[in-house]
Amino acid sequence: MSALMSLGYDQMQLAPFSAALAQQALSIDFGTRSYPIEIGLLDWRELGLRLTHRGGLAVVVTNATVGAHHGLRLRVALQTAFTEVRELVLPDGETFKSWTSLQSIQDALAQAGADRKVTLFALGGGVIGDLTGFAAATWMRGVRFVQVPTTLLAQVDSSVGGKTGINLEAGKNLVGAFHQPAAVWADLGTLKTLPTREFSAGLAEVIKYGPVADMAFFAWLEDNMGLLLQRDERALAVAVRRSCEIKAAVVAADEYEGGLRAILNFGHTFGHALEAGLGYGELLHGEAVGIGMLMACSLSSTCLGLEAGLLARLHKLLVMAGLPVRAPRMPEDRFLALMRGDKKSQAGKVRYVLLSRPGVAQLVEASDESALAAVRTHTV
Amino acid sequence: MSALMSLGYDQMQLAPFSAALAQQALSIDFGTRSYPIEIGLLDWRELGLRLTHRGGLAVVVTNATVGAHHGLRLRVALQTAFTEVRELVLPDGETFKSWTSLQSIQDALAQAGADRKVTLFALGGGVIGDLTGFAAATWMRGVRFVQVPTTLLAQVDSSVGGKTGINLEAGKNLVGAFHQPAAVWADLGTLKTLPTREFSAGLAEVIKYGPVADMAFFAWLEDNMGLLLQRDERALAVAVRRSCEIKAAVVAADEYEGGLRAILNFGHTFGHALEAGLGYGELLHGEAVGIGMLMACSLSSTCLGLEAGLLARLHKLLVMAGLPVRAPRMPEDRFLALMRGDKKSQAGKVRYVLLSRPGVAQLVEASDESALAAVRTHTV
Numbered sequence: 001m002s003a004l005m006s007l008g009y010d011q012m013q014l015a016p017f018s019a020a021l022a023q024q025a026l027s028i029d030f031g032t033r034s035y036p037i038e039i040g041l042l043d044w045r046e047l048g049l050r051l052t053h054r055g056g057l058a059v060v061v062t063n064a065t066v067g068a069h070h071g072l073r074l075r076v077a078l079q080t081a082f083t084e085v086r087e088l089v090l091p092d093g094e095t096f097k098s099w100t101s102l103q104s105i106q107d108a109l110a111q112a113g114a115d116r117k118v119t120l121f122a123l124g125g126g127v128i129g130d131l132t133g134f135a136a137a138t139w140m141r142g143v144r145f146v147q148v149p150t151t152l153l154a155q156v157d158s159s160v161g162g163k164t165g166i167n168l169e170a171g172k173n174l175v176g177a178f179h180q181p182a183a184v185w186a187d188l189g190t191l192k193t194l195p196t197r198e199f200s201a202g203l204a205e206v207i208k209y210g211p212v213a214d215m216a217f218f219a220w221l222e223d224n225m226g227l228l229l230q231r232d233e234r235a236l237a238v239a240v241r242r243s244c245e246i247k248a249a250v251v252a253a254d255e256y257e258g259g260l261r262a263i264l265n266f267g268h269t270f271g272h273a274l275e276a277g278l279g280y281g282e283l284l285h286g287e288a289v290g291i292g293m294l295m296a297c298s299l300s301s302t303c304l305g306l307e308a309g310l311l312a313r314l315h316k317l318l319v320m321a322g323l324p325v326r327a328p329r330m331p332e333d334r335f336l337a338l339m340r341g342d343k344k345s346q347a348g349k350v351r352y353v354l355l356s357r358p359g360v361a362q363l364v365e366a367s368d369e370s371a372l373a374a375v376r377t378h379t380v
Numbered sequence: 381m382s383a384l385m386s387l388g389y390d391q392m393q394l395a396p397f398s399a400a401l402a403q404q405a406l407s408i409d410f411g412t413r414s415y416p417i418e419i420g421l422l423d424w425r426e427l428g429l430r431l432t433h434r435g436g437l438a439v440v441v442t443n444a445t446v447g448a449h450h451g452l453r454l455r456v457a458l459q460t461a462f463t464e465v466r467e468l469v470l471p472d473g474e475t476f477k478s479w480t481s482l483q484s485i486q487d488a489l490a491q492a493g494a495d496r497k498v499t500l501f502a503l504g505g506g507v508i509g510d511l512t513g514f515a516a517a518t519w520m521r522g523v524r525f526v527q528v529p530t531t532l533l534a535q536v537d538s539s540v541g542g543k544t545g546i547n548l549e550a551g552k553n554l555v556g557a558f559h560q561p562a563a564v565w566a567d568l569g570t571l572k573t574l575p576t577r578e579f580s581a582g583l584a585e586v587i588k589y590g591p592v593a594d595m596a597f598f599a600w601l602e603d604n605m606g607l608l609l610q611r612d613e614r615a616l617a618v619a620v621r622r623s624c625e626i627k628a629a630v631v632a633a634d635e636y637e638g639g640l641r642a643i644l645n646f647g648h649t650f651g652h653a654l655e656a657g658l659g660y661g662e663l664l665h666g667e668a669v670g671i672g673m674l675m676a677c678s679l680s681s682t683c684l685g686l687e688a689g690l691l692a693r694l695h696k697l698l699v700m701a702g703l704p705v706r707a708p709r710m711p712e713d714r715f716l717a718l719m720r721g722d723k724k725s726q727a728g729k730v731r732y733v734l735l736s737r738p739g740v741a742q743l744v745e746a747s748d749e750s751a752l753a754a755v756r757t758h759t760v
Contacts, residue, residue, distance in 0.1 A: 056726075056727060083727075099479065099483055103479055106548060106554070106555050107548070107550075110548055110549075110550035110551070110554060110721070111550070113720070113721070113728065115723070115725050115726050115727070116723060116726070117726055117727070137557065138518070138545075138555045138556060138557055139554070139555060140554060140555075140556075140723045141543065141544075141545065141553075141556045141557055141558050141636075141723075142557065142558065142636075163521065165518075165521065168486060168487070168490055169490075170487075170490035170491070171490070173521075174486070174490060174519070174520060175486050175518045175519060175520075176518060176520075176521045177517065177518055177521055177522065177557060178521050178522065256521075256522075340493070341490070341493070343495070343496060343520045343521075345495055346495050346496070346497055347436060347463075347495070347497070348493065
């Protein structure tokens with residue numbers, strides 16, 4: 001193995017963790033492309049007012065499930081701010097993060113007569129956000145879009161930072177673009193109707209921020225997991241806000257993933273291979289990432305001498321969060337082939353985000369043998 | 381009608397026209413993303429050496445026609461600079477600037493195990509360049525690509541400036557991205573095998589630079605059209621280089637088409653409608669643009685009082701270049717609908733690049749009635 005790059009906390013601007021809730025709205029610093037991230041129990045009637053660009057056509061993209069819960073509310077909220085509001089409802093699920101869905105959004109835009117002033121609204125989870133963002137990135141070479149994340153995973157991770165894209169059979173997110181939203185509207189109220197399994201899957205991405213950047217937050221999660229599972233509003237506000245703060249600090253320092261941003265992929269090299277190998281939908285993304293983080297911890301022990309204590313704490317926290325901690329069995333050559341297809345890989349060498357100690361990540365090339373040993377440790 | 385924006389020559393950095401050939405290579409100024417544009421009778425064995433990034437996988441995308449002429453030569457040239465060189469051959473024609481072709485490039489990249497270090501080479505005309513550039517813009521959210529334009533149109537226009545995309549049934553280039561190439565390799569030698577009709581179509585885009593930015597160049601074209609049609613190397617070098625100089629100056633001043641860049645679309649609002657309305661392939665892009673420029677001149681007379689002299693000179697130059705000067709008949713409501721779908725349109729209003737005087741352009745909203753009158757003037 002060889003350590004390629006240290007991915008340090010010191011490379012970003014991030015205030016220490018505090019469980020006291022800040023009053024001011026969060027924003028992500030991209031100079032002229034900076035955008036607000038609204039988090040809380042939000043009044044949707046204010047959404048239109050908060051947007052700096054109004055008027056013209058608004059197109060809401062959502063799925064059948066989320067659309068039924070929140071579609072009407074969003075369309076009504078937008079009617080005061082836009083001349084025309086349309087809605088496009090896609091089928092629900094990771095399998096629909098595809099060329100076909102992308103084309104159906106573009107065709108709908110063409111049919112609606114959308115011009116460069118159109119604003120898209122991604123109402124839903126990560127699939128809808130990534131798809132809609134990619135459609136916005138490529139419609140007429142780029143138009144505005146707003147993220148309205150309604151899952152925990154989307155609120156703490158995918159809606160912030162501008163990664164958009166679709167899956168190919170060969171792997172997740174292989175085709176896409178960097179395209180920052182104009183705003184993120186994360187209403188904690190939408191989490192009330194989220195199925196338990198999806199809520200837990202989102203917690204995996206919350207937990208992720210601890211080992212790579214903020215062990216104080218990790219300790220807070222250990223103390224407050226019970227409240228979070230009850231969807232206590234105050235605990236949720238702390239968890240979502242801190243997750244977004246960390247993500248915003250990382251992404252502002254490294255928009256195009258030249259280095260630091262890779263820490264957000266902790267557990268994802270293993271996790272993506274699990275998802276793709278088992279067939280999308282077998283494990284939820286967050287579930288796969290949770291198991292992937294355990295594998296990455298074991299590999300970190302082998303490669304970087306990470307103390308065993310963190311693996312035990314992470315294991316316990318994932319179990320508390322209601323997440324699976326063992327992967328279904330998968331042929332090992334398939335596992336390796338999928339990891340080689342990961343976007344961090346270069347010249348056929350798989351690169352892993354590993355930990356030298358809790359809270360400190362590195363980008364490392366590890367041998368296939370040691371990677372597979374880590375996989376075996378966490379497979380049924 | 382209302383004039384929305386003056387698109388001035390003074391907004392860019394452009395030296396006066398000179399028919400004396402400059403010695404230094406042309407480059408386009410995008411700060412750290414600046415790139416060289418090599419123009420001349422080039423030695424392809426030097427191509428590898430000129431690239432700042434070498435090694436890894438190179439994927440050449442071309443079509444059957446161009447591939448047969450230049451494919452082997454390019455692959456041989458790249459073998460010294462890259463570990464592996466692959467070629468993907470697509471069918472030839474504007475109808476293949478489609479989702480299907482884009483997907484076939486992405487699938488080929490997945491199959492080749494392409495990672496973020498892959499370099500794509502677009503060997504061909506505008507279709508191959510736009511398609512390959514869009515594939516590069518979106519593969520793993522953006523990888524390097526090199527333009528190797530083999531048509532006059534691609535050398536003087538589409539290969540420079542980073543516009544990439546595909547066509548939808550609803551209109552041309554509706555889906556795409558801004559993605560600058562790493563280099564442009566414009567070998568005038570490839571123009572020798574170009575069919576006469578395609579060569580003439582390319583001349584339309586050369587001629588375009590006169591009315592919107594450089595009447596001295598226009599006058600030179602009037603004097604040298606005979607030499608150009610004989611594909612005289614020296615004349616070609618002047619024409620291609622000056623076209624690229626103007627394009628580079630415009631694009632460097634306005635990469636994302638906030639204003640000035642629209643002048644490059646002179647004649648294109650009418651032209652795109654002609655192309656799409658008649659069915660792609662009926663008129664070549666350059667042919668449609670040529671007729672579109674005549675329509676734009678007539679509309680400029682109505683709206684901005686442009687003197688009649690320019691229309692007559694343009695008409696004569698197009699005829700000399702072997703280009704059609706009258707459009708086939710098309711239903712007028714269809715014509716208007718297609719123009720409303722143009723990317724410059726806003727809130728259903730069509731915006732035209734018109735001339736207040738030779739060499740000076742403005743962005744103007746004109747009435748449908750006056751636009752159709754201009755169409756009729758130049759329809760059989």
